[in-house]
Every structure is written in structure tokens, then in C-alpha cells.
Amino acid sequence: MSVFGRLLTKGNELVPRQVFASFSFLVLLAFFLNNFWLGDDGFITFRTAHNWVNGYGLRWNSVERVQTYTNTLWLFYITPLYLLTTDIYISALLGSLAAFVALVLILYRNSSSDLAFAIIMLLMVSSKSFLEYTSSGLENVLSFALLSAYFFTYSRLASGLTRVESAGFPKGSWMVSLLFAALFLNRMDSILLVLIPQLILAYHLVRSWRRVGMRPLLQNACAVLPIVLWLLFSLVYYGFFFPNTFYAKTTFAIDSVRWKWVLGYYKYALYMDPLLLVLPAIALALSVSRRGRKYLPFGTGVLLYNAYIIQVGGDFMGGRWLTLPYIISICILAAWWDFGTLTRFKYRDLAVAGLVFVAAYSLQNRLMRYNPFVAQQGGMPVLNTDLFNGVVDERLTLGQFTRITKCLNGPCFMVHPLYLMGYALRAEGESGRIPSGGAMGLLGFAAGPGVRIIDRQGLCDPLLARMEGQPIAPGHVFRQVPDGYDVPGEVISDPVLRDYNERLQIVTRGDLWTQERWNAILAFNFGQLRTFHTYRENQNRSAP
Incomplete structure (x- = not known):
């Protein structure tokens, strides 16, 4: 046996x-x-x-x-x-x-x-x-x-x-x-x-x-x-x-x-x-x-x-x-x-x-084994993001601040630069240009509900999500913030994009049950408003 x-x-x-x-x-x-x-x-x-x-x-x-x-x-x-x-x-x-x-x-x-x-x-x-x-x-x-x-x-x-x-x-x-x-x-x-x-x-x-x-x-x-x-x-x-x-x-x-x-x-x-x-x-x-x-x-x-x-x-x-x-x-x-x-x-x-x-x-x-991603600079891990074409060991980033040994009896993620930036935004409120960036999780959490944030990847922003962008890494597609979009009280300078955003805001900010909103919902889900690219093409074709 x-x-x-x-x-x-x-x-x-x-x-x-x-x-x-x-x-x-x-x-x-x-x-x-x-x-x-x-x-x-x-x-x-x-x-x-x-x-x-x-x-x-x-x-x-x-x-x-x-x-x-x-x-x-x-x-x-x-x-x-x-x-x-x-x-x-x-x-x-x-x-x-x-x-x-x-x-x-x-x-x-x-x-x-x-x-x-x-x-x-x-x-x-x-x-x-x-x-x-x-x-x-x-x-x-x-x-x-x-x-x-x-x-x-x-x-x-x-x-x-x-x-x-x-x-x-x-x-x-x-x-x-x-x-x-x-x-x-x-x-x-x-x-x-x-x-x-x-x-x-x-x-x-x-x-x-x-x-x-x-x-x-x-x-x-x-x-x-x-x-x-x-x-x-x-x-x-x-x-x-x-x-x-x-x-x-x-x-x-x-x-x-x-x-x-x-x-x-x-x-x-x-x-x-x-x-x-x-x-x-x-x-x-x-x-x-x-x-x-x-x-x-x-x-x-x-x-x-x-x-x-x-x-x-x-x-x-x-x-x-x-x-x-x-x-x-x-x-x-x-x-x-x-x-x-x-x-x-x-x-x-x-x-x-x-x-x-x-x-x-x-x-x-x-x-x-020695981790190939990490090089130490001043005690902080620096990732080699090119090693696997943008695929990284994510735990080596914020994970270094959120392990149990650092959180149950320590400051945890509250000392991370993104958290400190978000907390500063909370104190300032919307007193200037609307903040925008890429890593929006911890920063947004620290900023609190009183601060609007523009996610340049479009994951958290309805307008940028429907605009074309530049892919820089898996899951990371950065968009250019339109002129006027990130300034309170101003309007987007591009008239076609401004019209598109106004229709989108009817869906995301308007009253739930209005006829205008449901017409917009149908257009965004099944019609010419599905992406800004298709909307602009339709506008150009219909222009005299």
C-alpha cells in the first residue's frame, strides 16, 4: 500500500x-x-x-x-x-x-x-x-x-x-x-x-x-x-x-x-x-x-x-x-x-x-524570491510598471499602508499622499478648479461627499466615459478634460460637446420621471447618444 x-x-x-x-x-x-x-x-x-x-x-x-x-x-x-x-x-x-x-x-x-x-x-x-x-x-x-x-x-x-x-x-x-x-x-x-x-x-x-x-x-x-x-x-x-x-x-x-x-x-x-x-x-x-x-x-x-x-x-x-x-x-x-x-x-x-x-x-x-517590481527609494516601494506591459503587483502600492500591522495600531492609509490630498480638498471645498486625476479611490474617499472630483479615466465620470481616450495601461484610458468642464460656473467651450453634456446631465441630475429624461435615456442607451464620437459624427453629417 x-x-x-x-x-x-x-x-x-x-x-x-x-x-x-x-x-x-x-x-x-x-x-x-x-x-x-x-x-x-x-x-x-x-x-x-x-x-x-x-x-x-x-x-x-x-x-x-x-x-x-x-x-x-x-x-x-x-x-x-x-x-x-x-x-x-x-x-x-x-x-x-x-x-x-x-x-x-x-x-x-x-x-x-x-x-x-x-x-x-x-x-x-x-x-x-x-x-x-x-x-x-x-x-x-x-x-x-x-x-x-x-x-x-x-x-x-x-x-x-x-x-x-x-x-x-x-x-x-x-x-x-x-x-x-x-x-x-x-x-x-x-x-x-x-x-x-x-x-x-x-x-x-x-x-x-x-x-x-x-x-x-x-x-x-x-x-x-x-x-x-x-x-x-x-x-x-x-x-x-x-x-x-x-x-x-x-x-x-x-x-x-x-x-x-x-x-x-x-x-x-x-x-x-x-x-x-x-x-x-x-x-x-x-x-x-x-x-x-x-x-x-x-x-x-x-x-x-x-x-x-x-x-x-x-x-x-x-x-x-x-x-x-x-x-x-x-x-x-x-x-x-x-x-x-x-x-x-x-x-x-x-x-x-x-x-x-x-x-x-x-x-x-x-x-x-526577490520581487522584480520593487526598487526602494527613501524607504518607499517604486514599481516597475513596464515589466509586464502595465500589469503590476497592486498590493505593493496602497497595500503597504493598509496591512493589519499598520492599521490596527497605527495611522493606516490616513498618511498616504492620496488620502492627504483628498483631505485637503475636503477642507478647501469647491473654491477653485474642480480636481481631476487618475487614482480616484482613496483620494475621493478622503475628500468626502462635498467635493466633486473628475476622474480622467472616466470610470467615475459620465461624460469622460463616453469620450475617446488614450490607453496607457490595462484598464487605464486617460481622457483630456474639456475646456471649461473643470471650472465651477463656466461652460464647456466646444458647443457640440456642451450640448451632449447637457443632455447627459438631464439623465444623471434631472428629475427621475420627466418625459425629457426618459427620451434622453432612450437616446443614450439605444440611439445616437451612446457615445460622444457617434453623436459628433451625426451632427457633422446633418450640418449644412
């Missing part, structure tokens, strides 16, 4: 299961707390939460209704904590920790053995990016928990979908649809990972309703109703179905930089966090094997999500988006690999040993 086989033989536990579970949780908790940090993009959501709590509504700039966040569920999850604690750092810590604990419990309960969970635990802590984005102030950790819950809930129902005629429709299918809706609300593009399973479920619901009745179909329809309700609310309140960031990142010519950015993104993963690529490749191989074909819909989702990453040109936060396929791959491994069969198959023994070695090597490499 092999070494792994002896460890896995039932009744031959090295330690009681409760002791192992407690020890595992403490190890993961230590890794989580040691790596906890908050990034600048997280503070974009936090500023909206702050304004909402203080009575300004779901707004980033308090004077206009603009959806600057892509993580609706995460915002709704963090805001009550912020209302109770009045401390955004503690709120993010508690919210991230609760989601992380939920993820660990889901994986533990669905692992076939203690060794299986030990290997899963090693994979979790061995990925630099996965561990980093269990916090950061962004929605990733909540997506991890929701994706794992979706995977195991659907997997339990999948076999029943083929026996509907004899056994009826599987009970609890509505929970799968509810988790799908939660994923959509937490971040829309994350549903690509579970889109195929959800379509399979929908197909069986429609196909079998005559035999099993309408109840399962109605239950699932109600479960996805939050998606419809949110889209309707977004259209009424903001005037658009999608976040402002969608328009900011789709109004420039990405073809000229797509492959440069994508190659940098995957090069970062290969060099800094190879498990992000190795484990999904293993999961794909397992999902096309004879025994693993029931997981093929999720393997296809991994491919779809990577195709999406390529289409949009990646992201400047190294590894962040790849962590979602990574957690799906962990789930596939946990479900497919019955570690108890290692007593009979020595080649699987060798495969597991190899996987453990790769994970251990990755962990050691992450802890010991």
Missing part, C-alpha cells in the same frame, strides 16, 4: 478530524490576516457606501447619479457593516473574513478526506494572487464563496437532471439559480464561469415543465428575479443598465493594445503565480476525462472566462481576474479526485505528490 493510501485508509486517522479542522482553520486564518490589505479601487466602492450611509444616495459624486461600482452585492454587503462600525477598514476586514470563512467551510464540507482538504488548503495559500484577493476591499472573496457554493450545489443536482421523467425534477434547483443571480449582482462578468451549467438547468426546466408541472420553473424564475429588479432600478435611478465603468472601457480602440496587454497579463501569472495557469489546465484535463465529464460545463466556463479576459485586454491588477477560474479549478479537483482511491492507483499517488510539490514550490517561491 502506498504512503498516501495508508494515510487515507478509513479508521486510520493520524489526528481526530475535529483537531485537524481546527488546526486547518487557524492556519488559513493566519494566512488571511497576514495578507489582508485594501486597494485603491476598493475605495471607489467605499465612497459610494459612505455617501449612501450619510444620506446622499448611491452616488460617488453627490451631485450626480452615476454607478461607479461594478460590485453591487459587495456594496450592499459592506454598507450595513460600515453603518454599524463607522470604520471602513474594520468593515472591509469583517466582511472579507466572513466570506473567506464561508469559502473554507464549503470546501471542507465537500472534501472527500482530510488529505483532500489539506491539498486544497495548500493550493489556496500557494497562489499569491488568490491569497491576496481574499481581501483588497474588492468583491473577489465573496465571488469565491458564491462560485464554490454554486459548483457543489449544481453538482449534487446534475445527475438528477437526466432522470426527470422517472424521479421528477431535483429539489432545490432554485438555489442554483439564486446563487447565479448573486454572482451576477456581485460582478456581472463572473457568470461566464457558470453560464453553461445555468443554461443546462434552464433547458431542463423548460423541457420538463409539462411532465413535472410549473412549480420548478416558477421557483427558478423567482430566484433570478433580483437580476431583473436590479437592472430596472439601475435604468430608473442611473439611466443605464450597466455600470459607468462599462462605457469607460468600451469607447476606445482596444485592438491596437489588446495583445500587448494580454501577453503582459499572462506573463505576470506565469512568472509571479504559475499555479494560476497550471491548476486550471489540470482541471480542464480532468473535465474532459471519462469520469470527469459531468464537470465539463465548468471547464468550458473556465475557457469562456479566459476568452473574455483576452477580449477586454486583461487588467492592470496582476492575477486578479485569474483567481476566479482558479477557485473553480480547486472545486473540480476536490469533486473529481476521490483521494481514497489512491490505495489502488500508484500513478494517482505520483500525480498528487507532483501537485503538492508544485504548490509547495510556488509557496516557497512567493515567500523567498
